[in-house]
Structures are given as structure tokens and as C-alpha cells.
Amino acid sequence: MDDRTHPAVRQAVSALTGAIGWIGASVAGLTALCYGAGYFVIHTHLTMLGLSGVVDVPTDQLLLEGGRFFYFTLSQMVVFAMVVASVAIAIWLIATIIFKFSPVGRSRPVSAVRRFLKGDRVERVAPYVVPVAIMAAVILLYDWYYYELDSLLQLQNLAFGPVTPEKGSLAEQVQPLIRSGKPEYRDGLIQTYVFFVWKYTAFIIFAWLVVYKGSRTVLGRFSNFLLVLFSILLTALLPSAFAVLVRTPIYPVANLAFKNGQQLRGVLIQRTEHNVLVWIPARRGAASFNADEVSSVEVIGERDIFKKDPQP
Numbered sequence: 001m002d003d004r005t006h007p008a009v010r011q012a013v014s015a016l017t018g019a020i021g022w023i024g025a026s027v028a029g030l031t032a033l034c035y036g037a038g039y040f041v042i043h044t045h046l047t048m049l050g051l052s053g054v055v056d057v058p059t060d061q062l063l064l065e066g067g068r069f070f071y072f073t074l075s076q077m078v079v080f081a082m083v084v085a086s087v088a089i090a091i092w093l094i095a096t097i098i099f100k101f102s103p104v105g106r107s108r109p110v111s112a113v114r115r116f117l118k119g120d121r122v123e124r125v126a127p128y129v130v131p132v133a134i135m136a137a138v139i140l141l142y143d144w145y146y147y148e149l150d151s152l153l154q155l156q157n158l159a160f161g162p163v164t165p166e167k168g169s170l171a172e173q174v175q176p177l178i179r180s181g182k183p184e185y186r187d188g189l190i191q192t193y194v195f196f197v198w199k200y201t202a203f204i205i206f207a208w209l210v211v212y213k214g215s216r217t218v219l220g221r222f223s224n225f226l227l228v229l230f231s232i233l234l235t236a237l238l239p240s241a242f243a244v245l246v247r248t249p250i251y252p253v254a255n256l257a258f259k260n261g262q263q264l265r266g267v268l269i270q271r272t273e274h275n276v277l278v279w280i281p282a283r284r285g286a287a288s289f290n291a292d293e294v295s296s297v298e299v300i301g302e303r304d305i306f307k308k309d310p311q312p
Contacts, residue, residue, distance in 0.1 A: 038066030050157030181306035
């Protein structure tokens with residue numbers, strides 16, 4: 001820039017350049033996150049159906065699936081965080097009124113508890129008790145959260161028949177709901193995912209508060225590391241759980257006309273410039289046709305791939 005340029009203009013141009021660079025980096029980061037989440041969502045979904053090896057997923061669909069995952073999951077996290085914040089503020093206000101402006105706050109037992117919490121004994125013991133409590137919470141949450149979500153990965157090839165998940169697992173509970181193909185069961189599956197998102201949000205809030213507080217002891221730092229590691233594992237499982245519980249296996253129903261005069265009605269899984277993949281409910285199987293053999297595709301509706309046709 002010319003030396004005669006006013007300093008204010010230089011500052012404005014510099015700030016604008018920095019803002020453009022920050023926006024570009026942010027967009028690139030968000031795009032990468034959506035691609036990554038979309039990859040886990042769509043491939044877990046196709047693996048659950050049994051079509052992961054035959055469907056070629058375009059990159060724009062990965063981006064779209066990742067965007068849907070983040071929109072739904074983050075909206076549920078925000079709702080739960082707002083509820084938690086409202087409850088916490090209400091409890092704080094009630095506690096403030098009770099302990100500061102009422103005789104309860106000046107009573108002997110309450111005063112004794114305050115002195116105990118402010119004492120040296122609590123200050124000495126807390127750096128060791130809190131890390132142990134954190135590790136106990138991680139062990140408890142492994143069975144309560146991680147194990148149940150991880151069990152959903154056992155659901156594979158469901159379009160071709162049922163599987164046998166581990167007894168008593170979440171996978172065993174949701175498999176009949178998924179394979180029923182009934183819309184009324186879909187809300188229950190979505191609520192199951194929402195409940196896990198709420199638990200995940202509560203855990204993340206707890207983890208942030210603990211790690212932010214920090215610890216000077218080796219045990220405290222190890223427990224913080226364990227907390228962060230477990231949070232990463234939980235986060236990685238969310239797209240897979242979304243794919244099984246939320247993403248509906250609903251695809252277009254289409255009439256296919258072939259150049260040799262034959263016709264076929266089926267569930268259109270994918271259509272590319274090279275081939276057409278169709279799920280045929282009557283056969284409970286998929287068929288792939290060369291795109292050059294198909295003269296026209298008429299979409300007439302949509303259906304759940306698991307929907308059972310009425311018996312004649």
C-alpha cells in the first residue's frame with residue numbers, strides 16, 4: 001500500500017483482510033466437520049441396511065448429512081443447556097433467599113457447614129477426592145452411555161434379516177422398532193437419541209467445569225485427561241447413533257421402464273450416470289441395473305425400506 005495512504009485506511013484494510021481470513025478458515029473448518037460427521041452418518045446407515053458396499057456416496061451428500069446431524073444435535077443440546085441454566089439460576093436464587101435473607105441462613109447447623117466447607121481440611125482433601133469422583137463417574141458413564149451407543153454398531157444388514165445383538169443391550173431393544181417399518185415407532189427412536197444427547201450435554205458441561213477449574217496434583221491432571229478422552233469418544237459415537245436412531249431409511253418409490261420393454265417397481269436407492277440401484281420389497285433384495293438399459297424412471301412416492309407389504 002502507498003506510503004501516502006491514511007493510517008486509518010491501512011487499519012481498516014488490515015482488519016478487513018484479517019476478518020476475511022478468519023471467515024475463510026471458519027467456513028473450511030465447518031465444512032470439514034460436516035464432511036466428517038456426514039461420512040460416519042451415511043456409512044453407518046448403509047451398513048445397518050446392508051448396502052454399504054454397493055452404494056457410491058457423492059461428496060455433496062456427505063456434506064448434507066453432516067449438516068443435518070449438526071443442526072438436529074446442536075439444537076437439542078441448546079434446548080437442554082437452556083433448561084439446565086434456568087434450573088441452576090432458580091436454585092441459586094432460592095438458595096440466596098433462604099441462606100441470606102431468612103433465619104435458616106443464620107442457624108447453627110448451616111453456620112457449621114459453612115465453616116467446615118471453608119476449612120483447611122476440605123482444602124487439603126478436595127484435590128484428591130474430586131479426581132477419584134471423576135474417574136468413578138467415567139466408569140459409571142461407560143456402562144450408562146458409551147456401552148449402549150457402541151452396541152448400536154452391532155446392527156448390520158437389517159434389510160436382509162434380523163441380527164442377534166448382545167442380550168439386554170440398546171441394540172436389542174431398538175432392532176424390532178427399526179425393522180417394523182412403522183412410522184409410529186420412529187418418534188420413539190428419535191426420543192431415544194434426544195435422551196442420549198441430553199445426557200451427553202450434561203456430561204460435557206460437567207467436564208468443562210471440572211477441567212476449567214483445573215488441578216495441581218498428578219492425580220487431578222490424570223483425571224482431567226481421562227475426562228477429555230472420554231468426551232472425545234462420546235462425541236465420535238454421536239453421528240453413528242444419529243444414523244441408526246434418527247436417519248429414516250425412507251427412499252423414493254419408482255417405476256422403471258427398460259429399453260427392452262420390461263417394467264419394474266421398486267425402492268430407488270441410488271441413480272447415477274452408470275447404474276441404477278433398486279430395492280425390491282417382494283424379494284427382500286437389491287438389484288443393480290446398467291443406466292444404459294433404463295429408458296425412464298418415474299418417481300411415484302416414497303416408503304420405508306423396512307415397511308411390510310400387506311398379505312393377500
